[in-house]
Amino acid sequence: MxxxxxxxxxxxxxxxxxxxxxxxxxxxxxxxxxxxxxxxxxxxxxxxxxxxxxxxxxxxxxxxxxxxxxxxxxxxxxxxxxxxxxxxxxxxxxxxxxxxxxxxxxxxxxxxxxxRRARPRPPVREIAGLRLDPFRREVHRDGRYVALTRKQFAVLEVLVDAAGGVVSAETLLERAWDEHADPFTNAVRITVSTLRKRLGEPWIVRTVPGVGYRIASDDDEHDEPTEAQAGAADADPQA
Structure with missing residues (x-):
């Protein structure tokens, strides 16, 4: 805003x-x-x-x-x-x-x-087993309530809005933080890592090395990364 x-x-x-x-x-x-x-x-x-x-x-x-x-x-x-x-x-x-x-x-x-903006989207958004309600500030995964911090919720909301598309760390920093955020901070990496763990396995927040992050689709289920692999990719997603 x-x-x-x-x-x-x-x-x-x-x-x-x-x-x-x-x-x-x-x-x-x-x-x-x-x-x-x-x-x-x-x-x-x-x-x-x-x-x-x-x-x-x-x-x-x-x-x-x-x-x-x-x-x-x-x-x-x-x-x-x-x-x-x-x-x-x-x-x-x-x-x-x-x-x-x-x-x-x-x-x-x-x-x-x-x-009510021109870009239509339902009040409650659902993708890959996630149910995100912006008004109630609630997230459910496969029917299970997931407690998130405000920043984790903000990051997840941006990723869900992308509907499976890749979102760069710079975009997350711009949308979920503000103009005073340090562009060299590791806040995005840390927040995504903790968000992934809060949502639980199978890991649904994927790191696209050198590009950013996205919500996994059903087609990704056969290629689920381990926790160690996800953490390694998070170490430098924009490299």
Whole structure:
């Protein structure tokens, strides 16, 4: 997510609240910084305060709409008159929340916006015996509940979204962490390794040496790696 909010304490509170829900978020304290981030990253949604320094919030919204990315916009502002809301929707807002607000409501609205995006996907996703429910933050494998940390859940959600496709470590770092993540960290390797163990055997999270990670398909069952082999591949998946 991109959070555009000029009050630093509120921006940090929103970012931290989203992180608790395993949602990575970048923060822009002014309109110019927001446009720079938007030029570098395609976000799943933007939380936008209309009254920010530099480029106005309405102009940021128009820019998001004009680039054709389909990024949903949730306007978060103290302006609560009906005319204010109407003008917000006119410049491209998909939803509108007034301050003060409950963090839980903000998260629910963002998840609803993501669900309604142009890329269709069911609310509950299933692949290769995995059942992932983003709203309940629950994962089951072959009917067995699997307890995951927030970061493990975030990584698994990105892998499941890829529907068996390979996801690079860089993409996982971008989607499940945030802009401040160290690109040389081994956090992805460690998280994938612990996630694989939490999900249990047969190993369903596969390492594609030199490329990244993917969810195994039924066709892979005859070629299941041992724990030692999976760990060795994890040691340097991007080599």
């Amino acid at each position: 991109l959070v555009v909010e000029d009050e630093p304490l509120l921006a940090e509170a929103i970012r931290d609240g989203l992180r608790l829900e395993a949602i990575a978020a970048d923060v822009a304290l002014d309109g110019d910084s927001a446009l720079e981030l938007l030029a570098l990253t395609t976000y799943d949604a933007a939380v936008l305060d209309r009254d920010v320094p530099g480029v106005a919030g309405d102009e940021i919204a128009r820019s998001i709409v004009a680039d054709g990315s389909g990024t949903p916009i949730l306007m978060l502002t103290a302006a609560d008159r009906l005319d204010d809301k109407a003008s917000g929707f006119e410049v491209g807002a998909d939803d509108y929340v007034t301050k003060p607000f409950a963090m839980r409501e903000l998260v629910l609205r963002l998840r609803a916006l993501d669900r």
